[in-house]
Amino acid sequence: MRPLTLGRLLLRCGILAVILFLVVVIALKLGAVQVSLYGLGRDLVRVLLGQSSAISTDYGMIVVDIRLPRILLAIVVGASLSVAGASFQALLRNPLADPYVLGISSGAAVGAILALMLENQLSLSPEFAGLSTPLGAFLGAAITIGAVYLLGRREGQIDSTTLLLGGVITASFLSAIITFLMSTLAGGNLRGAPFWLMGSLSTLPPRTLLYIVGIGFLVAAGAIYTTASDLNLLLAGEREAMHLGVDVPRVRIVVYLAASILTGLAVSVSGSIGYVGLLVPHAMRLLFGSDHRVLLPTSALGGAIVLVIADTLARTVVAPSEISVGAVTALVGAPFFIYLLRRRLS
């Protein structure tokens, strides 16, 4: 018997945090313009000390103003998608659940696009303009989960095959809507269909939106973390969890809303990046076990690591051009999904 203690939890998170740091340093170095480790370190210290003005070199500008924000965005989006994936897997009791596979990301994208269109119509004041996209994406995600959940029910029970099929069909249907909206209603600040369908971190969203995504992640992931032990029991089934003292309806609503927020925020700044929410929690389970008190924070860190690596590949492999980061994650994630599916069926 080796029950979880705070020390062991922190050790695991610490190891991943060190790996994340190393990955970030490498990602800052790599790119069309090479920078030395010394120059990188000097410029980063200056940023931390608030002396950004002292960075005069063009190299420094590229690293601090272009690569660093993009990497920070990758960290938050990767963490959000992974925690959302782990939550959906527990909530729907399906190890193959993932915001992208179940069409929840597409739902969030539709919500975000509609919000942007509405925003153009209403010509809101700039303070509110930043809020409408994440709000629309959250609503889109929440409504889609509800729909997929209802599709996946058979005789009052969640049937995992029906759920997956329902999700895949929903995703395909919503992708068609995205394509339709994009081709008929393209307007000023709407980004193209490839962004919403495949995801990309290449354009940095406005600063207010970045803050919303960062704070939203902390609040939503924190809310999910308070239910971590409940989620462990929920995996055994709702009835069993109830008899072990879990307030099932409360946990369900908290996780449902918080995971919708995480998905909505991630999609509103990066489009539908797939399979991160599937790959990362599974890898973390293999490494650290399936206790959600460990799984949730390690998934957040692991998701950050994976998306920083994927995005670095996306912008360097075919440089000076770029491929969509969602294509990179799908290239790895889709075969992995098939592998998990086959293993479950056997």
Next chain:
Amino acid sequence: MSTPLRTPMPSVDQLRSKSEVRLNVEQASYVYAPNPSQAPLFTLEALSFQAKPGEIVAILGPNASGKSTLLSLISGALEPLSGRVFLNGDATHSLPPKIRAQRIALVQQESRLLFPSRAWEFVLQGRHAYRRRLHFESDADIAIAKNALAQVGASHLADRWMDKISGGEKQRVILARALAQQPLLLLLDEPTLHLDIGAQVDLLDSLRHLAAVNRYTVVVVTHELNLVGQYADQVVLLQKGKCLRVGSPASVYQRELLEQVFQAPLTVEMTSAGRPRVTLLPKT
């Protein structure tokens, strides 16, 4: 000087009999209906019985007789349509989830696991209801989990994976998790269904022993006539949602009654211990 008025004290016997009833099912009934305007799919007619600490009550009946519905009413998962189920005076349905889990433990037919866990992790789940939010397992929790495994003779299984042990071993670990909840009321839903005969007898022997030692009130749903006859203190005999008899196995086990309920010719004889034994006969 006048002596103060004193209310008459209840006699010792009255107090004892009152405090000894732990589970009180009072005219509880339930109806399953797709919606209120349609005819019900299934009705459990009002029934009553009581159980004391240390007693084993068997809910006996063929399939679709309402056994599981009655168990859900007792566990508080369902709210009775009429009547009440009291555990030490509290209605089980209205207990908050954590309090309910501290008083009532349920052992289900099978515990499906989405991701594998080790036996000790599984048993520690029984301590969830006692843990404060965001707190880790205390030394006391671990000691109780270890003790629970020892009580069912499964200490050697602690570090094994739940999906790598036999059905009988798994059933023991599931029972240990229920013991870790330190309940007043232990409910078992068809616990012997997937066990071979040796494991069935082992399980009921441990139940008998645990009920006596820890003063649990045990309610077990089953259709195993002979196990009930051997081990139960009280039998609640159900057929198609009706409660036909409540009483000791010796009083409930009458040949005509059981033949009619279970739709099979059989004989009933008494063992030297005063326990009924049923032998099924071929229909031809």
